[in-house]
Amino acid sequence: MFVKFILPALTEATSPLFRPIKYSLFPPLGLATLAAYLPPEDRAVLTDEHVEKLRMDDAPDLVAIEVYITSARRSYEIADRYRSRGVFVALGGLHVTSLPEEAAPHADAIFTGPGDDTWPRFLADFRAGRPAPRYDSVRRTLLGAPPIRRDLIQRHLYLVPNSIVVSRGCPYVCDFCYKEAFFQGGRSFYTQTVDDALAEIERLPGRHLYFLDDHLLGNRRFAAALFEGMKGMGRIWQAAGTVNSILETAVEPRLLEKAADCGLRSLFVGFESTNRASLEEQRKYQNLDRNYGAAIRRLHGLGIMVNGSFVFGMDSDDAGVFDQTVEWAVGQGIETATFHILTPYPGTALYGRMEAQGRLLHRNWDLYDTRHTVFRPAKMTPAQLEEGYWRAYRSFYRWRAIVEGAMTKPDWIGRLRHFAYAAGWKKFEPLWDAVLRLKRVAQMRPVLEAVLRASPTESLSPRSR
Numbered sequence: 516m517f518v519k520f521i522l523p524a525l526t527e528a529t530s531p532l533f534r535p536i537k538y539s540l541f542p543p544l545g546l547a548t549l550a551a552y553l554p555p556e557d558r559a560v561l562t563d564e565h566v567e568k569l570r571m572d573d574a575p576d577l578v579a580i581e582v583y584i585t586s587a588r589r590s591y592e593i594a595d596r597y598r599s600r601g602v603f604v605a606l607g608g609l610h611v612t613s614l615p616e617e618a619a620p621h622a623d624a625i626f627t628g629p630g631d632d633t634w635p636r637f638l639a640d641f642r643a644g645r646p647a648p649r650y651d652s653v654r655r656t657l658l659g660a661p662p663i664r665r666d667l668i669q670r671h672l673y674l675v676p677n678s679i680v681v682s683r684g685c686p687y688v689c690d691f692c693y694k695e696a697f698f699q700g701g702r703s704f705y706t707q708t709v710d711d712a713l714a715e716i717e718r719l720p721g722r723h724l725y726f727l728d729d730h731l732l733g734n735r736r737f738a739a740a741l742f743e744g745m746k747g748m749g750r751i752w753q754a755a756g757t758v759n760s761i762l763e764t765a766v767e768p769r770l771l772e773k774a775a776d777c778g779l780r781s782l783f784v785g786f787e788s789t790n791r792a793s794l795e796e797q798r799k800y801q802n803l804d805r806n807y808g809a810a811i812r813r814l815h816g817l818g819i820m821v822n823g824s825f826v827f828g829m830d831s832d833d834a835g836v837f838d839q840t841v842e843w844a845v846g847q848g849i850e851t852a853t854f855h856i857l858t859p860y861p862g863t864a865l866y867g868r869m870e871a872q873g874r875l876l877h878r879n880w881d882l883y884d885t886r887h888t889v890f891r892p893a894k895m896t897p898a899q900l901e902e903g904y905w906r907a908y909r910s911f912y913r914w915r916a917i918v919e920g921a922m923t924k925p926d927w928i929g930r931l932r933h934f935a936y937a938a939g940w941k942k943f944e945p946l947w948d949a950v951l952r953l954k955r956v957a958q959m960r961p962v963l964e965a966v967l968r969a970s971p972t973e974s975l976s977p978r979s980r
């Protein structure tokens with residue numbers, strides 16, 4: 516059997532004029548995970564439209580497409596093309612889970628939730644000649660999952676080919692997050708076994724890893740055992756965690772110290788807002804009354820850089836929120852920031868509320884990319900929200916702010932690392948574009964590793980040298 520896995524891209528990612536580096540960061544891990552359920556005698560191809568041209572003149576027996584909200588239109592286009600030639604098309608992923616009725620007319624079979632239980636079930640049905648039109652995930656476990664088909668990933672096309680997920684979901688429930696809708700009907704937070712996770716890490720070549728788990732520190736016992744096992748592997752890695760987990764890990768088992776000790780060098784932290792009312796509104800209770808400054812100091816003290824995530828446009832946000840947030844983030848010495856315009860994804864509690872209040876401006880999913888205002892904000896106009904969002908990026912990444920942020924670091928190694936990392940992402944975008952066009956992104960990997968490695972607290976983690 517010939518199975519083709521496709522990750523379609525949103526229009527921007529394939530622009531002939533400018534290619535943002537973010538689309539060449541990570542390979543399609545979800546699809547490579549599904550490909551692992553095929554026996555070796557089947558032929559599998561994995562095409563990521565973000566980094567390569569998609570040809571549709573082939574004749575697979577089965578096409579499996581991962582659908583995100585921003586690439587839904589393109590996904591349906593590709594599905595329709597293959598189906599018009601009689602190819603069986605399976606659609607799954609976050610957006611299909613949110614809106615199965617929208618996806619169904621474009622597919623022979625749709626899948627909701629994680630595919631780890633439904634996909635193997637479907638493959639058996641497909642081979643037997645009686646595939647069902649819909650598969651809903653109910654049995655949630657990663658036990659016994661086969662190793663991801665990394666051989667299908669074209670490593671040289673990505674800056675971070677070693678992305679990895681060792682859990683699914685997250686223990687929290689935030690109003691704007693896709694998570695509750697995606698994991699409806701079963702467990703919404705579960706991990707691999709520590710041994711399986713370590714074995715997957717061992718299989719990855721090179722030094723650098725990026726954990727894409729929503730909350731790597733969510734299960735402390737699992738995380739502690741994982742970090743214990745990673746000691747001595749000589750890895751440097753990045754991941755995501757919540758503010759409370761950073762503060763709470765000061766107590767035993769001193770998770771963050773363990774993480775730093777086995778190579779954690781930068782953490783994506785969901786601060787979301789410095790405004791208490793906004794956090795309450797989004798039911799982000801785990802952030803309420805947390806000392807953000809203390810969390811940042813704790814990370815910096817361990818040589819871990821901070822990528823702060825912030826959301827603008829909550830009902831308590833007025834036009835002052837952009838400057839306040841940037842000023843605060845720069846003053847705290849946060850190295851990189853990711854800003855988002857609040858976006859109600861279908862299926863979330865936020866979407867339900869906005870819809871009920873008649874505040875959705877349109878349902879053009881292409882623009883549900885966290886960079887466009889798609890609802891009517893409470894204390895600003897939609898245009899003010901967009902303008903403020905772009906201004907926040909410009910002010911956070913202006914040279915003066917980068918230097919100011921760097922100068923909050925106590926020593927020159929820390930200052931230089933801050934400067935190189937922050938400037939590297941945003942100030943050299945034309946350079947990244949050229950590197951991508953020349954297909955030389957892999958050559959930039961050692962630079963990323965060197966910046967991450969330049970830890971002011973290297974003495975804390977001798978094994979990571």
Ligand code: B12
Binds near residue numbers: 528538544629693883
């Ligand atoms: C890596 C990542 C990216 C990468 C690249 C994506 C990639 N290469 O896969 C980059 C940086 C490019 C990116 C960009 C964006 N992203 Co992003 N990203 C992620 C992240 C962190 C991890 C994805 C991942 O690998 N997951 C792990 C794998 C194992 O899970 P999975 O992909 O979901 O696959 C499983 C199931 O979905 C299912 N499945 C998937 N496809 C199919 C198909 C079939 C046939 C079947 C049976 C099953 C199935 O089975 C798989 C195994 O269980 C997620 C958060 C998350 N935790 O998922 C956000 C996330 C997907 N991103 C999101 C968003 C909003 C964006 C942006 C719009 C943000 C922005 N402002 O730039 C852009 C645009 C994305 C686009 N191209 O359209 C949202 C998506 C919301 C939505 N409803 O679609 C998420 C969920 C983040 C969030 N918390 O809101 N992203």
Ligand code: SF4
Binds near residue numbers: 686687688692730785
């Ligand atoms: S903590 Fe993050 S991943 Fe978890 S529910 Fe909230 S926004 Fe989603």
